[in-house]
Amino acid sequence: MKLRTENEAQTKEAGYRLGKLLKKGDVVCFYGELGAGKTTMIKGIASAIGIEERDITSASFTIIAEYKKGTVPFYHIDLYRIEHGSADEIGLYDYIRGDGISVIEWAERLGEETSERCIKVRIACSNGEERDIEIEGVEI
């Protein structure tokens, strides 16, 4: 499905609606450039599972950020700095599809076999604060 959000609040709201539909073991792959709004939408997902939106910040520095305060464990993964195909080296598979919900930014850098069974979100800046969002694998 495709949708267009007009501002940051609506982008977060779309994340919130998606977050409400997620269950343990789900993995959401995000695709989009720097500044597209991936972290913004992920703040919405996190608030849907009981994590304070304010606690979610960029995960590029730590690559994997774990949040245990919500209704299920939440793993915010950011592959910005990871070379294509080297996800093995960072211990990624110890986290995803396990006991929690995982979201992966810069999923372009994952091997195809990993992202195959994931929900996919493509997000692009259309104009100013407007964002075009395409979600594959679930209807929000």
Added chain:
Amino acid sequence: MLILGIDTSCDDTSAAIVENGVKILSNIVSSQDEVHKKYGGIVPELASRRHIEMILPVVDEALKKAKVEIKDISAVAVCHGPGLIGSLLIGVCFAKSLSYVNNIPLVAANHLEGHIFSSFLEEEKPEFPFIALIASGGHTSLVRVDDFGRYKELGRTRDDAAGEAYDKVAKLLGLSYPGGPIIDRLAQEGNSKAIDFPRAYLSGTFDFSFSGLKTAVLNFLRKIDSSLLTRHSSLIKDIAASFQSAVVDVLVRKTIEAAKEEGVRNVVLSGGVSANSALRENLTNRALEDGLRVYLPSLQLCTDNAAMIASVGYFLFKNNKLSSMSLNPEAYLPL
């Protein structure tokens, strides 16, 4: 009283011996920059593995350099968060074992508290109350400190940490990791007014946001001929200087405003970004105009180190705040 401090919260393995919370006898930091360089940042799994290799030699060296033995130590202080969970785990497990085997009390220190208290390891010690700006690759926070253990968070970053913005912009410019020192060096030869990058002052809050600035640099780079962007070009120096000035303006203005609003006269700078020359200079100048007193850490104490953990550990031990063998690290651990 001697405290052994251990910090493995991120990519540096560090151990230190500190006397009475204020006098550094040794402060050994084994940097992993070379291990992570090719990734343009830290890779958690590699960091954990390196900590395992380094922890024992680093602790040994700290004892040796301080000319003390393990039996002379009153307590082992370990950083238990915030940080990378796999990295923290190595330090915590090691400290617990050391404490158990040698029958030495264990105390657990918060990494951010360590940064704040690194200022007490300098000759000139800040007086309470003070405003602490903690700016590093993983954190950007403003905290009011009224006493040891009495903190009020005034604001923090909503997206990227200040140091992270430096690393990301360095990567966009084709520079290596860590980005802070390289951009700082280039900026000194550039014109900080060449490009008007946005400053997110976020009025009405002491929170920070550096994500928009990063996007603005990216958009600027898209519009120019990338062949002009060579390592020694005036263009790259101007971008570095203009970007740096945008980061520093926000950090300085918010810190000064926080001090004014809280009615506090002392300001303490800490975290890796406090090694930045423009931040040190601008904050000092602005504070002088406003009659505030600024405490700048020496360069060695800006970045992650175990002496600051030992310093916090001393206060914890003195107040009888001991930890048990059930201590676990926490990746997310607010003050």
